[in-house]
Amino acid sequence: xxxxxxxxxxxxxxxxxxxxxxxxxxxxxxxxxxxxxxxxxxxxxxxxxxxxxxxxxxxxxxxxxxxxxxxxxxxxxxxxxxxxxxxxxxxxxxxxxxxxxxxxxxxxxxxxxx
Amino acid sequence: xxxxxxxxxxxxxxxxxxxxxxxxxxxxxxxxxxxxxxxxxxxxxxxxxxxxxxxxxxxxxxxxxxxxxxxxxxxxxxxxxxxxxxxxxxxxxxxxxxxxxxxxxxxxxxxxxxx
Numbered sequence: 001x002x003x004x005x006x007x008x009x010x011x012x013x014x015x016x017x018x019x020x021x022x023x024x025x026x027x028x029x030x031x032x033x034x035x036x037x038x039x040x041x042x043x044x045x046x047x048x049x050x051x052x053x054x055x056x057x058x059x060x061x062x063x064x065x066x067x068x069x070x071x072x073x074x075x076x077x078x079x080x081x082x083x084x085x086x087x088x089x090x091x092x093x094x095x096x097x098x099x100x101x102x103x104x105x106x107x108x109x110x111x112x113x114x
Numbered sequence: 115x116x117x118x119x120x121x122x123x124x125x126x127x128x129x130x131x132x133x134x135x136x137x138x139x140x141x142x143x144x145x146x147x148x149x150x151x152x153x154x155x156x157x158x159x160x161x162x163x164x165x166x167x168x169x170x171x172x173x174x175x176x177x178x179x180x181x182x183x184x185x186x187x188x189x190x191x192x193x194x195x196x197x198x199x200x201x202x203x204x205x206x207x208x209x210x211x212x213x214x215x216x217x218x219x220x221x222x223x224x225x226x227x228x229x
Binding site for chain 1: 159162170172206208210215218219
């Protein structure tokens with residue numbers, strides 16, 4: 001099962017920062033936090049991941065609390081094209097084949113409004 | 115990052131038939147996975163497609179229902195056998211990028227509707 005808790009939906013005004021929270025209070029010391037998003041009718045798209053330190057790339061910033069029990073994905077200037085379901089994922093065990101397994105929860109439906 | 119092409123992008127199928135979905139990657143990859151996304155739901159891992167050997171299925175999924183082939187490092191197929199309306203879903207192929215963190219690239223998905 002997913003080890004994260006996210007609000008089911010959020011709204012954001014176009015051009016403003018979108019801050020998407022995620023709780024992962026049972027995260028282990030060596031588990032990464034991953035963020036993906038799924039725009040309607042498309043496959044999920046990787047955004048960013050982090051372990052302890054805050055991370056930034058061309059798409060977003062990831063802020064992880066010092067105790068690592070929660071994180072926030074920040075889209076600095078949201079556009080209408082950022083409307084999507086955002087998934088916060090913590091590695092949730094192994095596949096039957098022994099590799100890392102990403103378990104997708106229900107995510108947060110972000111709607112960016114004009 | 116890898117580019118993934120899935121075919122068909124969508125199809126409407128009759129109950130009791132089978133459909134094969136193809137996944138082509140533009141570069142050689144070690145790890146390839148098949149996911150299912152039922153209507154209004156999140157993604158569920160079906161299996162890991164292993165090159166040159168039988169796929170490894172997750173709990174609740176069996177080879178007779180979802181046979182998978184992986185003849186080489188750039189191609190895989192997933193067959194949905196003896197379909198029923200409950201199999202109406204989006205089926206997604208994904209590959210792992212690199213050997214480090216578990217960053218996956220997904221195909222656009224194949225949307226199947228079973229009547």
